Amino acid sequence: MHMADALISPAAGGAMWAATAGLIAYSSKKVREEMDDGKVPLMGVLGAFIFAAQMINFTIPATGSSGHLGGGMILAVLLGPYAAFLTIASVITVQALFFADGGLLALGCNIFNMGFWPCFVTYPFIFRPIFNGPATQTQGRMLTGAMLACVVGLQLGAFSVVLETLFSGISELPFGTFVLMMQPIHLAIGIVEGFVTAAVVGFVWKARPELVTHDSNPTYASPNNMRPVLIGLLICAVITGAALSWFASANPDGLEWAMFKTSSHEELANPEKGIHASLLHLQKKTAFLPDYGFKADGAEPKAEAESTPSWPAVSAGTSVAGLVGGALTLFLAVIIGLGLKRRGNHSK
Amino acid sequence: MSHHTIDAKDLHYIYPDGTAGLNGISFHIGHGESVALVGANGAGKSTLLMHLNGCLTATQGGLSIGGYPVTAKNLKIVRRSVGMVFQDPDDQLFMPTVFDDVAFGPLNLGFPVAEVEHKVMQALETVGASHLCKRPPYKLSGGEKRAVAIAAVLSMSPDILVMDEPSANLDPRARRRLIALLKTFEHTKIIATHDLDMAMELCQRTIVLHQGMITADGPTIGIFQDDALLADSGLEKPLGIQNCPRCGNRCTG
Amino acid sequence: MLNIDRNLFDIGRMDTLAMGDTPLHHLDPRAKLMTTLAFIVAVVSFGKYELSAMIPFFIFPLAQIAKGDLPFMYLLRKVMIVAPFALFIGIFNPLIDRETLFRLGSIHISGGWISYLSILMRFALTVMAALTLIALTGFNTVCLALEKLGVPRPFVVQLLFLYRYLFVLTDEAARLARARSLRVFESNGMGFKPFASMVGHLLLRTLDRAQRIHIAMCCRGFEGHIPILRPMRFGIREIRYMTFWAMVFALLRFYNLPMQMGLLITRLFT
Numbered sequence: 001m002h003m004a005d006a007l008i009s010p011a012a013g014g015a016m017w018a019a020t021a022g023l024i025a026y027s028s029k030k031v032r033e034e035m036d037d038g039k040v041p042l043m044g045v046l047g048a049f050i051f052a053a054q055m056i057n058f059t060i061p062a063t064g065s066s067g068h069l070g071g072g073m074i075l076a077v078l079l080g081p082y083a084a085f086l087t088i089a090s091v092i093t094v095q096a097l098f099f100a101d102g103g104l105l106a107l108g109c110n111i112f113n114m115g116f117w118p119c120f121v122t123y124p125f126i127f128r129p130i131f132n133g134p135a136t137q138t139q140g141r142m143l144t145g146a147m148l149a150c151v152v153g154l155q156l157g158a159f160s161v162v163l164e165t166l167f168s169g170i171s172e173l174p175f176g177t178f179v180l181m182m183q184p185i186h187l188a189i190g191i192v193e194g195f196v197t198a199a200v201v202g203f204v205w206k207a208r209p210e211l212v213t214h215d216s217n218p219t220y221a222s223p224n225n226m227r228p229v230l231i232g233l234l235i236c237a238v239i240t241g242a243a244l245s246w247f248a249s250a251n252p253d254g255l256e257w258a259m260f261k262t263s264s265h266e267e268l269a270n271p272e273k274g275i276h277a278s279l280l281h282l283q284k285k286t287a288f289l290p291d292y293g294f295k296a297d298g299a300e301p302k303a304e305a306e307s308t309p310s311w312p313a314v315s316a317g318t319s320v321a322g323l324v325g326g327a328l329t330l331f332l333a334v335i336i337g338l339g340l341k342r343r344g345n346h347s348k
Numbered sequence: 349m350s351h352h353t354i355d356a357k358d359l360h361y362i363y364p365d366g367t368a369g370l371n372g373i374s375f376h377i378g379h380g381e382s383v384a385l386v387g388a389n390g391a392g393k394s395t396l397l398m399h400l401n402g403c404l405t406a407t408q409g410g411l412s413i414g415g416y417p418v419t420a421k422n423l424k425i426v427r428r429s430v431g432m433v434f435q436d437p438d439d440q441l442f443m444p445t446v447f448d449d450v451a452f453g454p455l456n457l458g459f460p461v462a463e464v465e466h467k468v469m470q471a472l473e474t475v476g477a478s479h480l481c482k483r484p485p486y487k488l489s490g491g492e493k494r495a496v497a498i499a500a501v502l503s504m505s506p507d508i509l510v511m512d513e514p515s516a517n518l519d520p521r522a523r524r525r526l527i528a529l530l531k532t533f534e535h536t537k538i539i540a541t542h543d544l545d546m547a548m549e550l551c552q553r554t555i556v557l558h559q560g561m562i563t564a565d566g567p568t569i570g571i572f573q574d575d576a577l578l579a580d581s582g583l584e585k586p587l588g589i590q591n592c593p594r595c596g597n598r599c600t601g
Numbered sequence: 602m603l604n605i606d607r608n609l610f611d612i613g614r615m616d617t618l619a620m621g622d623t624p625l626h627h628l629d630p631r632a633k634l635m636t637t638l639a640f641i642v643a644v645v646s647f648g649k650y651e652l653s654a655m656i657p658f659f660i661f662p663l664a665q666i667a668k669g670d671l672p673f674m675y676l677l678r679k680v681m682i683v684a685p686f687a688l689f690i691g692i693f694n695p696l697i698d699r700e701t702l703f704r705l706g707s708i709h710i711s712g713g714w715i716s717y718l719s720i721l722m723r724f725a726l727t728v729m730a731a732l733t734l735i736a737l738t739g740f741n742t743v744c745l746a747l748e749k750l751g752v753p754r755p756f757v758v759q760l761l762f763l764y765r766y767l768f769v770l771t772d773e774a775a776r777l778a779r780a781r782s783l784r785v786f787e788s789n790g791m792g793f794k795p796f797a798s799m800v801g802h803l804l805l806r807t808l809d810r811a812q813r814i815h816i817a818m819c820c821r822g823f824e825g826h827i828p829i830l831r832p833m834r835f836g837i838r839e840i841r842y843m844t845f846w847a848m849v850f851a852l853l854r855f856y857n858l859p860m861q862m863g864l865l866i867t868r869l870f871t
Contacts, residue, residue, distance in 0.1 A: 004724060004728075005724070005727035005728070006645070006720045006721070006727060007720065009645065009646070010642050010645050013645065024752070024753060028753030028755040028756050037815065037823065037824070037825050038815045040755075040815070040818075040825070040827070041442065041762060041814040041815050041818065042808070042811040044759050044761070045763075045766045045770070045807050045810055047762070047763035048764075048765075048769070048771070048807075049770055049804060051767055051771060052770035052771045052773060052803065052807075053774060053800050053803060053804070055771060056774055056778050056799050056803070057791075058791055058792060058793050058796030059791040074804075078808075086756050086759050087759060089756065089759075090759045090763045091763065093760060094740075094760070094763060094767070096731070097734075097743070098615065103727050103728065103731060104638065104730075104731050105641050169649065170719075170720060171720070172696075173693045173694075174697065196800070199796075199800075200801050200804060202801075203797060203800075203801025203802075204801060204804055204805060208805065211808065334663065401819075401820050403816045403819065424822070427819070430820075431820075432820045436813070438769045439814050439817050440814075440817045442762065442765055443761075443827075444741035444764070444829075448829055448830070451828070451830055452818075452828065453821035453822055455828035456824070456828060457822050482620065484741070484765075485765065487613070500821070501821075504822075
């Protein structure tokens with residue numbers, strides 16, 4: 001579920017960068033405060049472990065496909081949320097830089113989608129309460145906790161992907177279709193992930209119980225300590241909203257905020273209206289921030305889009321010109337590149 | 349410091365899970381001595397080495413390095429004077445490049461930058477690895493890794509060198525080069541190893557460990573010719589002093 | 602996931618490229634990093650039906666590849682490896698957005714196809730830029746630049762450690778996987794149980810290794826701080842490089858160069 005640079009807009013990417021940077025800074029501070037020297041190499045090596053473990057796969061019964069470890073929840077269990085978040089962030093950064101999996105601008109989105117939910121939401125609020133509950137810790141509770149935490153974490157992550165893509169407006173995929181595509185796939189992935197997490201954590205638990213049962217950071221689960229994280233998130237959301245509405249109004253044609261674009265499509269029965277409506281509905285439902293910038297924007301471009309065409313008016317003449325000119329520039333770029341290369345070789 | 353000595357008095361160590369690691373170990377190693385520490389797997393060699401730099405603390409008995417008892421208070425002094433080369437160089441070379449790794453120790457000790465650079469280059473030259481300076485550790489061969497790991501320790505100018513299986517996983521030529529290199533060092537040396545032939549070449553004295561206890565401590569040649577002792581400790585005579593497998597004659601003396 | 606094996610090989614190759622000896626290699630990594638980010642932001646800020654205006658941006662990765670003496674075909678192949686994702690997500694655009702945007706003779710070209718091509722072009726540009734950055738700079742140096750730019754130290758150290766042990770651990774995992782595949786035959790050795798125990802073992806060994814590394818660090822005076830000596834100089838060359846490209850990006854972003862040129866040429870012939 002890595003998002004690529006090509007599919008997100010600078011505002012969406014930038015806002016998620018800001019959110020992720022905040023979380024990284026906060027987690028770094030927390031990790032530094034914990035003052036556990038041993039965690040420094042441990043985090044790094046576990047990050048590498050996530051890569052390595054993905055080389056080992058297994059056959060999923062009855063499907064013929066194969067599964068492997070995803071890892072977020074295991075890291076959270078072994079390291080605690082803050083160190084785990086940094087570790088996941090580093091794994092995704094390496095993937096972005098080397099495997100070109102995701103991109104630099106999308107890095108914020110990707111780290112958030114795959115790190116925030118498991119570390120700061122499903123681990124403390126699902127896994128730990130179930131596993132640590134009043135009764136003794138058992139294999140069954142662990143499986144339940146891991147399963148639920150993984151499934152919910154991945155669902156939230158997948159849904160974030162959908163939202164970020166929609167807000168960016170580069171892909172035409174309608175909201176409903178996208179959700180229907182993403183959520184079931186990630187339900188399946190989540191279940192496999194849950195089994196794998198439970199099995200591996202169970203294995204470590206048997207061999208080195210102290211690593212699993214001790215709560216690496218016993219106090220953080222209390223609502224008080226989660227407050228900075230939630231407040232930080234709230235601030236990020238405000239910034240996102242503000243940035244998006246600012247761009248939308250200040251730069252209406254250059255950066256096309258197509259997320260609520262409602263220019264009609266004859267062939268399809270106005271799918272975009274569907275997105276718009278469901279988004280608005282969704283926002284009402286999830287409005288943890290009462291004055292979220294989107295509501296106002298949502299209505300504005302709608303009116304605007306009716307009057308102005310979706311792209312600066314294009315006549316046949318200018319499009320041909322665009323094609324010719326484009327081909328020419330590409331040619332020039334290649335020539336310049338070759339020229340630079342030859343000169344470089346020559347000077348040696 | 350002129351007292352590069354190690355004194356152990358009745359060291360006991362019991363692991364948290366209850367298994368005994370060391371069962372009363374005492375020895376004295378003098379300035380400039382080169383001592384081989386041999387014993388079967390699980391005899392307690394690594395456990396003992398871990399005590400020498402304060403990574404483990406004895407549950408009973410005491411240890412002092414150069415006259416300083418190994419306690420939390422003296423840890424810094426002890427770790428500075430004891431240079432530890434680990435069995436797996438990958439555990440020891442954790443920095444991005446060879447240079448960074450060799451500089452890690454001196455920088456932690458707070459030397460000024462210019463001096464650190466000098467120390468690093470000097471250490472790398474000693475082990476013949478200056479050309480590897482900018483390489484990342486994962487791109488080195490086994491022998492190169494070992495050389496760099498030794499340089500990383502030398503750059504801190506330790507008085508005592510402690511090595512865990514320095515010849516493990518080396519090809520014959522790299523092993524030969526390592527032995528030649530170690531011969532040039534004048535530090536007090538403790539070498540834990542299964543490579544008894546190397547021990548014969550490098551160490552005049554050998555300590556044999558078995559089940560956490562010292563079963564022999566004396567001149568290397570004498571110990572390696574004591575068949576009964578070696579068999580009891582789960583060891584075997586070094587090839588160098590075994591009879592020739594083809595003609596049955598003793599080839600060396 | 603055995604292609605990770607090959608990917609790792611690739612990482613090694615990227616590091617070798619980063620050890621090159623061209624002026625671009627010697628540039629302060631911060632300059633390269635920030636310029637690349639500026640490039641990506643400029644590219645993705647185009648409207649979704651923009652196509653021709655993006656083409657000139659290829660000059661940046663191409664110039665870097667040429668000046669940095671990088672193997673073009675190799676980098677292109679790396680771009681292609683990850684292309685399926687963009688191809689897949691983007692393909693919905695022509696299916697859904699079928700409004701004709703312009704005509705070329707009798708061919709009607711829909712907005713969806715234009716935005717699809719636009720996505721592919723963004724993709725090629727951004728991925729290429731990121732790859733050239735790594736190939737010119739090397740991962741570790743990029744990390745150190747990040748630190749100098751204010752990224753928290755624990756995170757940077759984490760990145761460095763991960764990168765260092767990536768090779769060691771994948772090697773270990775590959776050995777485990779190979780040992781299993783040699784003994785699976787036709788039974789269900791690829792099942793879940795052996796998998797869980799393999800990963801579990803790998804994890805335990807990893808934890809032990811972390812402990813050994815920590816001991817090795819402590820033996821050399823580690824007290825929670827990782828010192829790295831890497832003087833970086835942000836001089837006139839860096840400023841020149843950044844200003845030059847910033848101006849190029851700004852120019853290309855706000856003037857549709859190909860369109861102007863194309864207009865000029867079509868006007869000549871009509």
